[in-house]
Amino acid sequence: MGYLRLKQPVALPPPDDDKRWKIIDVTMRRNGYSGHALIETLHKVQDCFGFLDDVALRYVARSLRLPLSKVYGVATFYHLFTLKPQGEHTCVICTGTACYIKGANDLVDGVHERYHAKPGQTTGDHKLSVLSARCLGACGLAPAAVVDGKMLGKQAADALLAEIEKAIE
Amino acid sequence: MARHPATPAAAPKVRVVTLKIDGHDIGAREDETILNAANDNGIRIPTLCYLEGLSEWGACRMCVVEVAGSPKLMTACSTRVAEGMEVTTNSDRLQRYRRTILELLFAERNHICSVCVSNGHCELQSLARACGMDHVRVPYRNAAYAVDSSHDLFRIDQNRCILCTRCVRVCDEIEGAHTWDVMGRGVDSQVITDLNQPWGQSTSCTGCSKCVQVCPTGALVKKGTAAGEMEKQGGFLPYLTEMRGNR
């Protein structure tokens, strides 16, 4: 289970000379290159690169000495991880119960109509990724959405579209 | 992965307990599961994901039994026996549940026996017969899955997979390669090799065929078999585990 390590782990050479691999190495080293740091490491890779590609998954698997299929299984189990590059801008629509009751579906439909992207999809020009969240915990502000990290409460479809427009411009 | 069963060798002092299974008085070691105790006494409990020699997974829920005093059903494969336990393995309610679970499995993917290479040698099929599941009431989901024939010797047909993870466990626990794992979650789960790449391109697969032999359905098969020709040889597994335990 990766708890007891027999051999002293060593850092592997990174796949290329991108500086960001150093940051990922730091995370793995802090956890003693043990297998249970997999999720922490994947979080770090996604923070640095925006998504998890094959190169990164292979590097993490080899560094933490985990089977490839296991790393892939974990990366696809958790919904926060994405294996595809994201658009330049993101719009997260909360579909929690409070937002659902107050009309989150209108927001989803409105964005879909304007940008032809449903939650989980990215527009063809890679400008915008639309995501849904299971609950942002901002139920007092339902329906809520987050555009490029900025939380927007009590949204109507028009207002949200205007915000997205502003972000993309 | 799931926990390994407690090895008898590691537990020197094991008490023997008595319990009742379906009204029969039975003696069993306290580290045994209900399933083991029942099997040793000729009481058959249907199983699907369970396989002797592999860790317990407890996912197919076919082996659920009623234990007196417990409001919840227990899986016989993962529950240890206890002194004075009263177990019912085959009530009308349990039979109904098992039939429904089988129906859900049949409807989940594509299990058309007549064209399947495992027809007549399939555990899902024989279980359906044994449990009296003669028709499926829930609608078929009819999702199309890929068939991967890239491996030189074997083929995987995801349409026949019931996600019992026997292949994953045997590859990890017995062969030690961990070529297989499960990706995604929920209804979208699927078994994969390496980074979800074609089996033939897998760098970790040793081609040992253990996964094929333990697969209960026609999902993992030898190439070149026609309908009804694929007979699995799973008998190696208890032998292998025992030999390893003795080493």
Next chain:
Amino acid sequence: MNLHELQVVAAEANAKANAQKRCVRVCMAASCQSSGAGGVLKGLKSLASSDADHDVCVKGVGCMGLCSAGPLVRVSSADDTPDRLYQHVQEKDAKELFASVDDGPVERLACSTDLPFFTRQKRIVLENSGEIDPEQIDDYIAAGGYEPLVRAVTEMAPYDVLRNVTESGLRGRGGGGYPAGLKWTTVARSPEPDKYVICNADEGDPGAFMDRAVLESDPHRVLEGMALAAYAVGAQYGYIYIRAEYPLAVERLEKAIKQATKRGLLGHHICDTPFSFEVEIRLGAGAFVCGEETALIASIEGQRGQPNPRPPYPADEGLWGCPTLINNVETLANIPAIMREGGEWFRSIGTESSAGTKVFALAGRITHTGLIEVPMGITLREIIEEIGGGIPEGRKFKAVQTGGPSGGCLPEEHLDMPVDYDTLRSAGSIMGSGGMIVMDETSSMVEVARYFMEFCMTESCGKCVPCRAGTAQMYELLDKIATSTGTPADLQLLEQLCEVVQACSLCGLGQTAPNPVLSTLRYFRHEYGEKLRPDPLLQPVAAERNGK
């Protein structure tokens, strides 16, 4: 740090606070922040620092509760004048508010503090929320924080802590309501040398934000609760498993752990005793099922968050096979108060079977949405009509949903029921973690059931067959019924599937997934009936003909 040193820190902080004429508190919880509280705080702070007298203290504090009226600002004075609460404050209002310290209140923004929303609450878990600066450990110490921990490790045996918790009658606030004392005792009794304490902050129920508010408003309280738990059960290491969707809570927790470790209240040899306790944060990655104990453990171990059959229970074999105590945020946040006031005191609050208070997140079609803490045994009607201010826009109440996707919808006739674990369960719902969503006549109950089933379907881990395939089938059936294409046979099949999924699923997610369907069927069956197509055999023919 010993008790004396702690008391000195508290006295100094209190003296500093008392020396200032006024204190302006700005709610900096996520909800108010997203409506612009950051700008308000910045504006007020710069005014305070340029003020000649320097006798006004401006600080960012945790959740004040009334999220729908945010950003909230509270102005209190050292003399006897009552506190003033201001709502919907924007950055441009900062100057006016600051001047109000001398010039009198700003009526335009005033929010009454006599609302039942504030007066009917009883705050234990939230006692410091909206009072202290969550990023300053001294604020927490000044409010009496960490004293229970220091007293416990220096003056009490672990067994005394355990007895207090058992006596308090505290039950797990995460949903199941398992007696905390019993769980603690199981772990404490284990002879294994390595044990773990895990704080479950994977608040996944949509519509619930209690844990987030507690972590953002009073993170030290949770750490202290964990340390007390670790001392009682004999653990040396703890994990906080928290959703990655709560960045502010994570940031504040990280800060709090650093501060507490620096003060010697966490880490090696706490208060120079042999007791050591280290805490690490683990981020979730968007999987609801990881709220289930065994799945959570799998996730901390870096695996797919799939549950394992119980027994063995985590209290016997948990993280890395070691005995593990898992408690939810709110449960742990109750511990410092229990240790301070005693188990008997806690038991005297609430009802016979459910002691203490419960934090609820009020949301949906209700006038005052936000966070409340009320004693157990209060009726739903009091919560919704008095504290929540009823249904807005003159609409009629229809149902209240408690317990999230594992809970149920309760109709009007159950509003006078006292809220505790057992009554809610007998009515077909559960307490859950405390989300409370109010629905009015515009909500279709079939659609609500479909919404929750979709949630369970996408959150099912896929391990066991009844939950994986069963929730997908139930969703399809509910979708058919909701879109008026279902037949009576579909409804019958749906009910049969509910029974199997409930009885046979591996973990709590699957076992409770049918609850929203079962409870809406129990109380709103007519809504299902109205949507059914009467004659199943003729439908395909009719549809075909229409198609041509």
